[in-house]
Amino acid sequence: MAHGSIVLGANQYGKAEVRLVKVTRDTARHEIEDLSITSQLRGDFEAAHVEGDNAHVIATDTQKNTAFAFARDGVGAPEDLLLRLARHFVDDFEWVTGGRWAAEKYSWAHIDMGNEDGESTHDHAFVRGGTEIRTATVTIDGGGAPTVIAGLKDLSVLKSTGSQFTGFPRDVYTTLQDATDRILATSVTARWRYNTAGLDYDAVYADVRRVLLRAFADKHSHALQQTLFQMGKAVLEAHPEIDEIKFSMPNRHHYLVDLSPFDLDNPGEVFFAADRPYGLIEAVVQRDDATDAAAAWEGMAGFC
Numbered sequence: 069m070a071h072g073s074i075v076l077g078a079n080q081y082g083k084a085e086v087r088l089v090k091v092t093r094d095t096a097r098h099e100i101e102d103l104s105i106t107s108q109l110r111g112d113f114e115a116a117h118v119e120g121d122n123a124h125v126i127a128t129d130t131q132k133n134t135a136f137a138f139a140r141d142g143v144g145a146p147e148d149l150l151l152r153l154a155r156h157f158v159d160d161f162e163w164v165t166g167g168r169w170a171a172e173k174y175s176w177a178h179i180d181m182g183n184e185d186g187e188s189t190h191d192h193a194f195v196r197g198g199t200e201i202r203t204a205t206v207t208i209d210g211g212g213a214p215t216v217i218a219g220l221k222d223l224s225v226l227k228s229t230g231s232q233f234t235g236f237p238r239d240v241y242t243t244l245q246d247a248t249d250r251i252l253a254t255s256v257t258a259r260w261r262y263n264t265a266g267l268d269y270d271a272v273y274a275d276v277r278r279v280l281l282r283a284f285a286d287k288h289s290h291a292l293q294q295t296l297f298q299m300g301k302a303v304l305e306a307h308p309e310i311d312e313i314k315f316s317m318p319n320r321h322h323y324l325v326d327l328s329p330f331d332l333d334n335p336g337e338v339f340f341a342a343d344r345p346y347g348l349i350e351a352v353v354q355r356d357d358a359t360d361a362a363a364a365w366e367g368m369a370g371f372c
């Protein structure tokens with residue numbers, strides 16, 4: 069069988085997981101910004117792959133250095149640092165037509181000293197903040213405007229009532245009993261896409277997190293699927309600057325333990341927290357007139 073010639077397909081390259089810690093120390097009270105940044109460039113890199121000509125190859129080491137150098141002026145919202153990096157590489161190197169810049173941000177809080185004298189938190193000693201990690205991605209596709217996708221992962225939540233799972237079909241393999249009052253627990257991974265530029269990304273992030281938690285807490289759940297949709301709907305209702313939000317949520321099952329062998333009742337108090345298998349519920353909640361942004365989501369693992 070005859071074959072055609074062999075050519076280079078889609079490609080991108082850069083430095084992954086640059087761990088960057090910025091201390092702001094203009095006053096005695098320091099602040100910490102702790103990030104992991106990934107820079108990936110797309111454009112005309114054919115000669116490097118096909119001919120070994122590196123004239124267009126902005127070294128991954130240079131990409132790492134650029135992130136550290138930009139951080140010297142201040143980090144700010146991860147989205148803003150990524151946008152600065154994206155603009156720099158696309159605007160200053162004519163063969164770079166796009167790319168993806170991603171960040172994870174880990175939160176640190178001043179340690180609470182519990183002093184009676186008013187000064188309650190330490191100026192320069194920190195403890196890791198919540199369980200969740202903030203995520204941000206900036207994509208430029210073929211020289212167009214950047215698409216910003218914000219998000220979070222590992223936001224662990226649990227409600228000890230206000231959740232049921234009934235009305236599901238029963239066949240010969242079904243053993244699960246109806247649950248009219250159960251624990252609902254999950255670890256939320258969510259990413260949402262902005263439809264406009266120039267936002268106060270820190271403020272919107274804080275509010276989306278608040279809206280997600282409130283919807284999880286407030287709404288009675290008939291299934292994790294319904295809870296997911298309610299959380300997404302609440303975010304889109306509160307934030308017109310968001311067009312779609314994608315979720316991946318494991319159902320962290322808590323099984324009521326049968327204590328009857330010990331002559332004990334168990335009115336929803338003692339549970340076995342199973343780590344696996346777990347249900348995995350994934351969905352997109354979107355405006356029906358949302359613009360298509362498939363390219364910005366490409367290669368983002370863990371979503372349907």
Ligand SMILES: O=c1[nH]c(=O)c2[nH]c(=O)[nH]c2[nH]1
Nearest residue numbers: 233244290291292293319347
């Ligand atoms: O919220 C739930 N959704 C399901 O699809 C499901 N399936 C299951 O066994 N338990 C649950 N709970």
